Amino acid sequence: MHLKKVAINLAFILMMIMLAACGSNAGNVDYTTEEPSAAASESSSPSPVQEEAEAFEPVTATDVTGATITVDRPVEKVACVVSLCVDALAELGMRPIAIAESGVRTIASAPEFYGSEGESFPSIGGSFFEPSLEDLVTAAPDLVIGLSGVHDSLREGLNGIAPLFLGNPKSYDESVAFLEVIGELTGRTEEAAAAKQRFLDKLDAARKQAPKNKKALIIYGSDVNFSVITDSGLGGTVMKEISNYPWRVEKPEDDPYGEGSVPYSLEKLLVENPDVIFVESYSYSPGTKPISEQLSESPLWSKLKAVENSQVHEVRSPIWGDGRGTRSLSIMMDEALAILYPDQY
The missing domain is CATH 3.40.50.1980 (Nitrogenase molybdenum iron protein domain)
Incomplete structure (x- = not known):
């Protein structure tokens, strides 16, 4: 009888150990099948930049000289060798990655544009007619914006470095059109549309009141x-x-x-x-x-x-x-x- 009790007790103890082990394993299964935490969801979800790039349809644009460029993601880093570029970027809520010293910095530092911040933008040396290609390469832009009839020769030097887009509006309608194209290239079409409307509304009001x-x-x-x-x-x-x-x-x-x-x-x-x-x-x-x-x-x-x-x-x-x-x-x-x-x- 004594040996039988011992056997029963041993069996009971073994059963309890097995139940405890099963309970521990069940806990592990529950943990791994829980919904991911907010932090885990955020890390696995695309970032706003990734989403913007994925939603961006490739844009092909033709500049005033007839040259065509195509971008497959929003242009973010723009180097300006003409004030027209600074004007467009300011309207779009962007900042140039580098600007030419000759004249362009003057408009960039105007209070209606970037103010004192415009003084600190990285410089592109050389003259207005011959901006420093070395400084442009150092800036590593996604796009360079220049003036037709002045900066056309930069295209060859920038080959393989960054596309060159040239403008030279002769009327306010052409200025509006230029802004819209840069808005498309940078993925900022809404900002371009808003800036366009502000300008046209002001012009229309002045036309009627003056x-x-x-x-x-x-x-x-x-x-x-x-x-x-x-x-x-x-x-x-x-x-x-x-x-x-x-x-x-x-x-x-x-x-x-x-x-x-x-x-x-x-x-x-x-x-x-x-x-x-x-x-x-x-x-x-x-x-x-x-x-x-x-x-x-x-x-x-x-x-x-x-x-x-x-x-x-x-x-x-x-x-x-x-x-x-x-x-x-x-x-x-x-x-x-x-x-x-x-x-x-």
């Missing part, structure tokens, strides 16, 4: 041999919507470069005699006086109505003349309206 009872003129240059922006020039396409802007190119040969501008003289200026003159001065050497000061040395200058009424205004040339984009044109519009119609704006 009395257009002032004859305006934009001239530019570096010395007394100035040129006039015509109504077919970029700034002129905006000014003719908000003012009396009678400056036209009568024949194609009068504007051989298709820039919407023609050389002018003070004698010819006296014929139309504008109420307000906006001056874009460009200095190519230290100590160069603004155009208005150089022209003031001529007796004919003082006979102009705008001069007599103190309505000659030196403007911010990097924005008025070089910006070329919707933000620059919007700034130009604001500043021009405030001068032309101070009682309304």
Whole structure:
């Protein structure tokens, strides 16, 4: 009997050990079949950048020279060798990965663009006409944006490094179109659409509200041999919507470069005699006086109505003349309206 009890007890103990082992294994199974934690789900889910890249349809774009580029993911790193590029990126809520020193940094550091931050963007040395290819390679951009007729030769040097996209808007419609293309290349079509609408709404409001009872003129240059922006020039396409802007190119040969501008003289200026003159001065050497000061040395200058009424205004040339984009044109519009119609704006 004693041995039987021992056997029963041993059997009972073995059964309890087996039950305990089964219970432990059951716990392990329950743990591994639980729903993944939030952290685990996040780590296994695509990041916003991955989702954006996966949702991005390849974009093929043709620039103003007819050159075509294709991108299969949103362009993120853009190097700017022209102010038009800075303008477009600012409208899209982006920052350039590098900018040219010559003129481009001036617009980048303007308060309406990037302010003091614009001073710290990495530099692309060289001149405006010949940006440093070495600096562009160092910047490792996804895209380089330049000006047609100036930076075309960069294409060969950038081959295998980054595509080159060239622009040169001649009207505000072309500036809008350029913004939309860059919005597509960067995957920021919504931002581009919003910026486009802001600009067009402002232009439409000004077109309806401005009395257009002032004859305006934009001239530019570096010395007394100035040129006039015509109504077919970029700034002129905006000014003719908000003012009396009678400056036209009568024949194609009068504007051989298709820039919407023609050389002018003070004698010819006296014929139309504008109420307000906006001056874009460009200095190519230290100590160069603004155009208005150089022209003031001529007796004919003082006979102009705008001069007599103190309505000659030196403007911010990097924005008025070089910006070329919707933000620059919007700034130009604001500043021009405030001068032309101070009682309304």
